[in-house]
Amino acid sequence: MLDIKFIKKNIDLIKETVRVKNIDLDVNHLVGVYDKKIELLKNIEDIRKEKNKNTELVKEAIDKKECLKIIQEGKLLKEKLQKLEEEYKKINKEFQELMLLVPNVYSDDTPIGRDEKDNKELYRWAEIPKFDFLIKSHLELGRELDLIDIEAGAKVSGFRGYFLKNEAVLLHFAILWHSLNKLLQKGFKLLLPPTLAREFALTGSGHFPFGKNEIYQIANPGRLASEKKISEPLFLTGTSEPSLLGYYANQVLDEKDLPIKMAGISQCYRSEVGSYGKDTKGLYRLHEFMKVEQVVICKNDVKESAKYFAEILSIAEEILQDLNLPYRVVQMCTGEMGPGKFKMYDIETWMPSQNAYAETHSDSNLTDWQARRLNIKYKTGNGEKQYVYTLNNTGVASPRILIPILECHQQSDGSIKIPEALRPYLNNKEFISKLTRT
């Protein structure tokens, strides 16, 4: 969300942003609705003023007849007001809904473009591994080493279901655990948030209304303490970001408490309805997975937010470096970056079976776009209130990260060499192979 006054002042910029971010929004219409809303509001406040005055008159009236007359007048004003307020409710709702569609502006260095072809590769880390034997995909390795069972996953959970087994379970938790420890050491506070969230949290983060069909909705939200059925919708979050930000919704923070750096770990749910037929094989695109997510809330300052944008990027890189995985950092173009994002980098990790880099991390600076939706402010030194800036990046997501780990670290004998950083979590084992299975 942006400030409507900012939108009105910079209408051409907003129209251009809507265009390059491929958003379906008529900016002129939005402004028209706002103007109508304000006109109505003025009208309503005038009548309220009259009504308030009338109420005073009742108190002053001595004569009974006079009093009745004033009360009659009050009744009329009340009716008039009710009609206008109903109208206002309608137009305000329309206004609010349109405002939720307004994208954030993008940074000067963001490439303008439609799709991934217009993204800009910034740099690479480490050489792509060369193998002098025929490599196997993570699925083949997973089957041979009894680490992954897709068939059983589909049997129990359906399409995109999976079981991790044996060392893959340890590996999965090792990676998450390692990332949490790293973030803890870097001063992040750890949170295990709810994955069952109310609508406001997802609207606030910007997942709604844009990505609404990507999110699972609970068919049976349960009952209240009073035994009544819960009538508000509930959703399964696709990342811990909505919950971590929702934690601070409607709060005024203290400047001295900023930045707030959070590491959330949660199960993540994605319906993937928009990606039929895409990445149908293996552990790449799943309906549920686990993720350690980095979220930063900082001061209303582009420079400072750039600092944290770089910091959470480098933490993610560090994690990949610990895992000894080659990757590249790519800057997303306007069409790829999502409405709320001011600036966005993806980290793509090398996946030998795809013979390509593929997305494993996503680093975003949302400036105050989410904060406005969630009403998160802070008080500056001179008592002024400002919206905070928010940023987020993946810490690590698993099982997706198991793909490069298994594939990049496979050995000619069919075993997997475990990255050193993870060995403490796997009983100091160096290899996963059938022979070392205990």
Added chain:
RNA sequence: GGAGGCGUGGCAGAGCGGACGAAUGCGCCGCACUCGAAAUGCGGUAUUCCGAUAAUAUCGGAAUCGAAGGUUCAAAUCCUUCCGCCUCCGCCA
């Protein structure tokens, strides 16, 4: 599982239909006293929105007493629902 109570400004806490955006105390800010501080005295001290003059102020108006509805000419105050918190009894760890 049963019974009851509470939710008001930064905090504590009164008000329980019109004089209430809200007593009082604490805190905070300013001024006075003081070499300085403490103590004391005096004054100020919520937020959001709209509008007008005007570049971060002033004035006018509206809304807000956990949330949403309702009754009334008029609601912090009455009614309904919800949320949160607390106490007691029972039950199970």
